[in-house]
Amino acid sequence: MTIQPLDDRVLVKVLEEEEQRSGHIIIPDVAKEKPRIGQVLAVGTDEDLQEKIKVNDKILFAKYGGEEIKLNGEDLLVVQRSDILAIIKE
Amino acid sequence: MTIQPLDDRVLVKVLEEEEQRSGHIIIPDVAKEKPRIGQVLAVGTDEDLQEKIKVNDKILFAKYGGEEIKLNGEDLLVVQRSDILAIIKE
Amino acid sequence: MTIQPLDDRVLVKVLEEEEQRSGHIIIPDVAKEKPRIGQVLAVGTDEDLQEKIKVNDKILFAKYGGEEIKLNGEDLLVVQRSDILAIIKE
Amino acid sequence: MTIQPLDDRVLVKVLEEEEQRSGHIIIPDVAKEKPRIGQVLAVGTDEDLQEKIKVNDKILFAKYGGEEIKLNGEDLLVVQRSDILAIIKE
Amino acid sequence: MTIQPLDDRVLVKVLEEEEQRSGHIIIPDVAKEKPRIGQVLAVGTDEDLQEKIKVNDKILFAKYGGEEIKLNGEDLLVVQRSDILAIIKE
Amino acid sequence: MTIQPLDDRVLVKVLEEEEQRSGHIIIPDVAKEKPRIGQVLAVGTDEDLQEKIKVNDKILFAKYGGEEIKLNGEDLLVVQRSDILAIIKE
Amino acid sequence: MTIQPLDDRVLVKVLEEEEQRSGHIIIPDVAKEKPRIGQVLAVGTDEDLQEKIKVNDKILFAKYGGEEIKLNGEDLLVVQRSDILAIIKE
Numbered sequence: 032m033t034i035q036p037l038d039d040r041v042l043v044k045v046l047e048e049e050e051q052r053s054g055h056i057i058i059p060d061v062a063k064e065k066p067r068i069g070q071v072l073a074v075g076t077d078e079d080l081q082e083k084i085k086v087n088d089k090i091l092f093a094k095y096g097g098e099e100i101k102l103n104g105e106d107l108l109v110v111q112r113s114d115i116l117a118i119i120k121e
Numbered sequence: 122m123t124i125q126p127l128d129d130r131v132l133v134k135v136l137e138e139e140e141q142r143s144g145h146i147i148i149p150d151v152a153k154e155k156p157r158i159g160q161v162l163a164v165g166t167d168e169d170l171q172e173k174i175k176v177n178d179k180i181l182f183a184k185y186g187g188e189e190i191k192l193n194g195e196d197l198l199v200v201q202r203s204d205i206l207a208i209i210k211e
Numbered sequence: 212m213t214i215q216p217l218d219d220r221v222l223v224k225v226l227e228e229e230e231q232r233s234g235h236i237i238i239p240d241v242a243k244e245k246p247r248i249g250q251v252l253a254v255g256t257d258e259d260l261q262e263k264i265k266v267n268d269k270i271l272f273a274k275y276g277g278e279e280i281k282l283n284g285e286d287l288l289v290v291q292r293s294d295i296l297a298i299i300k301e
Numbered sequence: 302m303t304i305q306p307l308d309d310r311v312l313v314k315v316l317e318e319e320e321q322r323s324g325h326i327i328i329p330d331v332a333k334e335k336p337r338i339g340q341v342l343a344v345g346t347d348e349d350l351q352e353k354i355k356v357n358d359k360i361l362f363a364k365y366g367g368e369e370i371k372l373n374g375e376d377l378l379v380v381q382r383s384d385i386l387a388i389i390k391e
Numbered sequence: 392m393t394i395q396p397l398d399d400r401v402l403v404k405v406l407e408e409e410e411q412r413s414g415h416i417i418i419p420d421v422a423k424e425k426p427r428i429g430q431v432l433a434v435g436t437d438e439d440l441q442e443k444i445k446v447n448d449k450i451l452f453a454k455y456g457g458e459e460i461k462l463n464g465e466d467l468l469v470v471q472r473s474d475i476l477a478i479i480k481e
Numbered sequence: 482m483t484i485q486p487l488d489d490r491v492l493v494k495v496l497e498e499e500e501q502r503s504g505h506i507i508i509p510d511v512a513k514e515k516p517r518i519g520q521v522l523a524v525g526t527d528e529d530l531q532e533k534i535k536v537n538d539k540i541l542f543a544k545y546g547g548e549e550i551k552l553n554g555e556d557l558l559v560v561q562r563s564d565i566l567a568i569i570k571e
Numbered sequence: 572m573t574i575q576p577l578d579d580r581v582l583v584k585v586l587e588e589e590e591q592r593s594g595h596i597i598i599p600d601v602a603k604e605k606p607r608i609g610q611v612l613a614v615g616t617d618e619d620l621q622e623k624i625k626v627n628d629k630i631l632f633a634k635y636g637g638e639e640i641k642l643n644g645e646d647l648l649v650v651q652r653s654d655i656l657a658i659i660k661e
Binding site: 482484485488490526548549550559 | 623624630631633652655656658660661
């Protein structure tokens, strides 16, 4: 079973704090309402978005962006393009 | 008698919680106001939407999206495209 | 005397509750603020709308949509396209 | 002296309640904040509007639409297109 | 020294109440917050507006429209197109 | 060092009250929250704006428009096009 | 590891107050909520923005614009184009 986001949304797995740290990006403690990092599981149907964001990319997105769902025990979020701040490249 | 949604809306049958679970997608308990799943009964008149969503697709949509109606004893919702998060494929 | 709605509006006669039931569409009791059904008396001047909605169609529309008028003792509503959810076909 | 509405506005003379009744359109008593009828005195400079609405047409418009002016003792209103619901044809 | 309004604005001299009356347009007493009349001193840089409104035209505009300035002792207003209701022709 | 405004903004030096008076434009005392005058130091990157407003032009702008900065002891403002009312020509 | 802003955003390193002063631009003390200066580390994927803003440019942006992140101990901000006031050239 797969989930195909519609239009300009992406499906992401939210990375735990340790995982977020390991990449040397630290979201400040005082900023619990600040951006979070997620790994892209699926990109929406919008073609322009598909050129810019790929499966497995790590993205930085505004914390209150996204609708939560749980799939096979994992926390997933469906995030809109307007809430995606940046793509993290390693 | 059939119901043809207008423009960018879809008509869905909301799936019961057990049905939602069986597909291994679980909407968290703490998240009663989170997305729900519905099975598509009819797609709106918008052609672009008709290419992306088909009858019988299962879609994930924002809980407060949609206008409730009851047809022959079933709970149905008319949901706008902007409230549709993703298409679930099996 | 006829009433020609302007632009993307339609003129409808609101169907009584029994009439709404007979078609097997039931608006739930707890949902007095839910969608209503109307029979189309006239379609607005917008050409695209005229292709999609015809006189005598039954439409489902959001309850608080529409401006009430009374014509020869009948309750009529002028409803905007954005408040029309679906066309009911029999 | 004439008044030429700008863009998508029309200038109307609001019809008195008796006049409104005589045409068999009755705005319900409980609906003092409901639509009113006016006779068009001048149509705005917008060409598309000029094709749809003519001088002497009777139009139905949302009550709180329009800016009041008084010209030679008559109550006139300048009404925007978005507040015009329908054209009444006899 | 001249003032050239930018884009879709016009510069007007607000006419005194007597002047407004003399033209037989009377803004009702109960309507101190209703439209006012001004004489156009300069039209904005927008070409479409320049075709519709000319220097010396009298315009009717929404009272709370416009930003006040004083030039050589005269009350002037810079009024946006969206606040201009009509052009008064004599 | 120079400051190049982005898009449809201009950088202005706010003129002191005496300077504003000397040009015979007086902002009324009761209107401390009314428009102010500034001399243009730089025009944004928008080409259409560059045709309409030039360096050294005096512009009239809405008081609460603009973001304040201080450069070498001078009060400067970065003002958006939508807050610019008029260009003052001498 | 690099961060690639999406669409019309830029990634900036906020300059400390001394650094801001050294360039002779002083944000007034009374204006702690006024614009700040940042050095551009990466420009978003939008091509038009890439023509106007380059890596290493110093930009002036509205204080409450931007989402904070911390990368290797540095305060970084992801700032939207609409919050960028000007480019500082030396």
